Amino acid sequence: MSQPYDRVFNFSAGPCTLPVEVLEEAKEDLLNYKGAGMSVMEMSHRSKPFEKILAEAEADLRTLLGIPESYKVLFLQGGASLQFSMAPWNFLGAGQTADYVVTGAWGEKAVEAAAMVGSVKVAYDGKAGNYNQAPDFSSIPLSDNPAYVHFTSNETIQGVEFLSDPAIAPPLVCDMSSDILSRPVDISKYAMIYAGAQKNMGPAGATVVILSDDFMAKSPAKMHPILDYKLHAKNSSMYNTPPCWTIYMCGLVYKYLLKKGGVAASQRRNTEKANTIYQAIDSSDGFYKGHAVCGSRSIMNVTFTLPSEELTSAFVKEAEGRKLDGLKGHRSVGGIRASIYNAFPLEGCQVLAEFMGQFAAKNG
Amino acid sequence: MSQPYDRVFNFSAGPCTLPVEVLEEAKEDLLNYKGAGMSVMEMSHRSKPFEKILAEAEADLRTLLGIPESYKVLFLQGGASLQFSMAPWNFLGAGQTADYVVTGAWGEKAVEAAAMVGSVKVAYDGKAGNYNQAPDFSSIPLSDNPAYVHFTSNETIQGVEFLSDPAIAPPLVCDMSSDILSRPVDISKYAMIYAGAQKNMGPAGATVVILSDDFMAKSPAKMHPILDYKLHAKNSSMYNTPPCWTIYMCGLVYKYLLKKGGVAASQRRNTEKANTIYQAIDSSDGFYKGHAVCGSRSIMNVTFTLPSEELTSAFVKEAEGRKLDGLKGHRSVGGIRASIYNAFPLEGCQVLAEFMGQFAAKNG
Numbered sequence: 214m215s216q217p218y219d220r221v222f223n224f225s226a227g228p229c230t231l232p233v234e235v236l237e238e239a240k241e242d243l244l245n246y247k248g249a250g251m252s253v254m255e256m257s258h259r260s261k262p263f264e265k266i267l268a269e270a271e272a273d274l275r276t277l278l279g280i281p282e283s284y285k286v287l288f289l290q291g292g293a294s295l296q297f298s299m300a301p302w303n304f305l306g307a308g309q310t311a312d313y314v315v316t317g318a319w320g321e322k323a324v325e326a327a328a329m330v331g332s333v334k335v336a337y338d339g340k341a342g343n344y345n346q347a348p349d350f351s352s353i354p355l356s357d358n359p360a361y362v363h364f365t366s367n368e369t370i371q372g373v374e375f376l377s378d379p380a381i382a383p384p385l386v387c388d389m390s391s392d393i394l395s396r397p398v399d400i401s402k403y404a405m406i407y408a409g410a411q412k413n414m415g416p417a418g419a420t421v422v423i424l425s426d427d428f429m430a431k432s433p434a435k436m437h438p439i440l441d442y443k444l445h446a447k448n449s450s451m452y453n454t455p456p457c458w459t460i461y462m463c464g465l466v467y468k469y470l471l472k473k474g475g476v477a478a479s480q481r482r483n484t485e486k487a488n489t490i491y492q493a494i495d496s497s498d499g500f501y502k503g504h505a506v507c508g509s510r511s512i513m514n515v516t517f518t519l520p521s522e523e524l525t526s527a528f529v530k531e532a533e534g535r536k537l538d539g540l541k542g543h544r545s546v547g548g549i550r551a552s553i554y555n556a557f558p559l560e561g562c563q564v565l566a567e568f569m570g571q572f573a574a575k576n577g
Numbered sequence: 578m579s580q581p582y583d584r585v586f587n588f589s590a591g592p593c594t595l596p597v598e599v600l601e602e603a604k605e606d607l608l609n610y611k612g613a614g615m616s617v618m619e620m621s622h623r624s625k626p627f628e629k630i631l632a633e634a635e636a637d638l639r640t641l642l643g644i645p646e647s648y649k650v651l652f653l654q655g656g657a658s659l660q661f662s663m664a665p666w667n668f669l670g671a672g673q674t675a676d677y678v679v680t681g682a683w684g685e686k687a688v689e690a691a692a693m694v695g696s697v698k699v700a701y702d703g704k705a706g707n708y709n710q711a712p713d714f715s716s717i718p719l720s721d722n723p724a725y726v727h728f729t730s731n732e733t734i735q736g737v738e739f740l741s742d743p744a745i746a747p748p749l750v751c752d753m754s755s756d757i758l759s760r761p762v763d764i765s766k767y768a769m770i771y772a773g774a775q776k777n778m779g780p781a782g783a784t785v786v787i788l789s790d791d792f793m794a795k796s797p798a799k800m801h802p803i804l805d806y807k808l809h810a811k812n813s814s815m816y817n818t819p820p821c822w823t824i825y826m827c828g829l830v831y832k833y834l835l836k837k838g839g840v841a842a843s844q845r846r847n848t849e850k851a852n853t854i855y856q857a858i859d860s861s862d863g864f865y866k867g868h869a870v871c872g873s874r875s876i877m878n879v880t881f882t883l884p885s886e887e888l889t890s891a892f893v894k895e896a897e898g899r900k901l902d903g904l905k906g907h908r909s910v911g912g913i914r915a916s917i918y919n920a921f922p923l924e925g926c927q928v929l930a931e932f933m934g935q936f937a938a939k940n941g
Contacts, residue, residue: 435693
C-alpha cells in the first residue's frame with residue numbers, strides 16, 4: 214500500500230507524523246509566504262505577517278480547547294523539561310508543598326526537577342506496577358492545601374493515560390505534552406496545562422502553556438525574566454524571539470484540526486485508531502500482551518509485548534519492510550510501542566493490526 | 578530589479594534572510610527527507626537520519642570556526658535570553674563577582690539577569706554615549722579574579738561591534754548572537770560563546786553554546802537538569818527533544834558557508850557589503866549620520882539617522898516601494914537600521930546605497 218510522496222507510516226513517539234496537507238502548505242509557501250517576499254523562517258517576529266500568524270495560532274487553539282478568557286496562552290521554548298522547573302519556580306514557595314501524581318517516566322522527571330526547588334510529596338507512584346495504570350484521582354491522598362497537584366495526562370513510554378479530567382479542589386497542573394488536542398478537555402478544571410509541540414501540534418521547539426490568571430497571580434513579583442510567566446504573558450509570548458517557524462506549523466495544524474471537526478472529532482478518530490490495535494492485541498490469544506491495564510490504555514501510545522525478545526526484533530524488522538516505522542518500544546517497558554498521535558492515519562493502524570494478526574499466526 | 582521567487586531585500590534585524598539555495602533544499606526535502614519517508618519535522622530525534630543531521634551540523638560548525646576538541650558544542654533552546662541566566666547560574670558562585678562590558682541593549686539585559694544570580698560589576702558602560710562604541714578592552718578596569726568577563730560582540734540595536742577578539746586573562750564569555758560566523762574567531766581566547774540561531778545561522782529556536790571543558794568543569798555538581806551545561810553536554814544536546822528543524826536548517830547553512838569559502842570569505846563579503854552602505858553615509862555631506870563611531874561600526878547592522886523624523890518615515894516608505902524591507906531603526910536609536918547578516922546579498926546593499934544617494938539628492 215503506497216502513501217503519497219512515498220512516505221512511511223511513522224509510529225515515532227515524538228517528533229512524529231504531521232498532516233500531509235499541512236506539510237504541503239508549508240512547502241508551497243516556503244520561499245515566499247503569501248506575498249511577504251520571504252519565508253516565515255526569515256520574518257521578523259515583530260512584522261505584521263508574523264504577528265498575524267501568532268495571533269491566529271492562539272485564537273485557533275482557544276477555539277479548539279474552549280480556553281476561557283481568564284486564561285493566558287503562551288508559546289515558549291525549552292520543551293516540557295523546562296516547565297518541570299518553571300512550574301515549581303513560579304508556584305512552589307517556601308513553606309509550601311506540591312503534590313505529584315506519578316504514572317510513568319515523565320512524571321518521575323517532573324518530580325526530580327521540582328524537588329530541587331521546594332518540598333514535594335509524591336501522592337501516588339505507580340512504579341511498583343511498572344507504571345501500568347492511571348489511578349482514580351479521588352482515591353489519592355493529597356496534602357492539606359498543596360501549592361498545586363501535578364500529573365502527566367499521558368505517559369508516552371508506558372502508554373498509560375487519564376482519559377478524563379480529574380476534579381479536585383487544589384490547583385491542578387498538567388503535563389499534557391502527548392495528548393493535548395486528542396480529546397475535549399474542561400480547561401476550567403486546570404490551573405495550568407503545558408505541552409511540548411512535538412506530538413500533537415507541530416515540530417519540536419515550542420511549548421504551549423495555558424495558565425489561569427488567578428494561578429499566575431501567585432507567581433513571585435521578582436523572577437528571572439526568561440522564567441517568569443507574567444513577563445511572557447505581558448509580552449504576548451514575545452519577551453524574546455519566539456520559535457516562529459514552529460509556531461507557524463502549530464498554527465497550520467490548528468486550522469487543519471478545526472477543519473476536521475475539532476477535538477471531539479479527534480477523539481473519535483483517535484479512539485477508533487487505538488481500538489484497531491488494542492483489538493489485535495486482545496484477539497491474539499495472549500501472543501501480544503498489552504502493558505497498560507484496561508481503563509488506562511492510552512489512545513496515543515499503544516504498548517505491548519511479544520513472547521520473546523527474538524520475536525520482538527523479528528516483528529520490528531518485518532514491520533519496517535512494510536513501511537511501518539518506529540515501532541520499537543522504550544527499553545524500560547520493552548516490546549512494541551505504536552505512537553498514533555492526532556495526525557497518524559487510521560489506515561496505518563489497520564495495516565499494523567493486519568500485520569499483527571499475520572505475525573501471530575505464523576509465530577504463535 | 579527582480580529577485581527569485583519575487584522576494585524582497587529583507588533588512589530585518591532577526592529573524593532574517595537565509596540563503597535562497599538553503600531554502601530551496603529545505604523545500605525539496607520537506608515531505609520526504611532523502612528517502613526517510615518523512616519530513617525532518619516528523620523525525621524522531623533518536624532516529625539515525627536525525628542523529629546524522631545533528632552530528633554533521635556540529636562537525637561543520639567546528640570546521641567553520643576552528644573549534645578545538647577541548648570545547649563542547651551544544652544546541653539548546655531558549656535563545657540568548659536563557660543564556661543570560663544560565664551562564665551566571667552555572668559560573669557565578671557565591672562570593673564571586675562577574676564583570677560585564679556593556680556596549681548596548683543586549684548587554685544591559687545580560688546584566689539584569691546576572692544581577693539576580695550574584696554579584697555583578699559593570700566594568701564598562703557606554704550608555705552615556707548612547708552606546709556608540711566598542712571600547713578598547715585593555716583599557717577597561719576589571720575586578721581582581723572575576724568569575725568571568727562578559728561582553729556582547731555585536732549590538733544589533735546600536736550597530737556597534739568588536740571587530741577582533743579581546744585578549745584578557747580571566748575567562749571570557751561572549752554573546753555572539755548577531756555576528757557569529759561573520760568573521761574568523763580565535764575560539765581559544767573564549768571560555769564560552771553563545772549565539773541565538775536567528776541572525777547568521779538559521780531560523781529562531783536554537784541557541785549554539787561553545788564551551789571549554791575547563792570552564793564547564795567549574796559548574797556546580799548539582800544543577801537544575803534543564804539548566805545544566807554538563808548534562809546537555811553529556812547527552813550531546815539530546816537531554817530533551819532538541820529543536821530538530823532549526824538545527825537541520827542551521828546545518829544546511831553551515832554547509833552553504835563551507836561551500837562559499839568559510840568564515841574568512843564571509844568576512845570579506847560582509848565587509849564589502851557594510852562598506853557599500855557606510856560609504857553612502859559618509860559621502861552624503863552629513864545628510865545621513867552614522868550612529869557608531871568609526872572603528873566600532875558593525876558589519877552586521879548599519880545604523881544611521883536622517884535630518885528629521887518626517888524624512889526618516891518617507892525614506893522607509895519609499896524604500897519599501899523598492900522592495901527594501903525592514904529598514905526602520907529601533908526606537909532607542911531612531912533612524913534607519915540596515916541589518917545585513919551573512920546571507921544578505923551584496924546586491925541589496927548596492928540597491929540601498931543607490932537609493933540613499935537619490936533620496937539625499939532629492940531631500941538634502
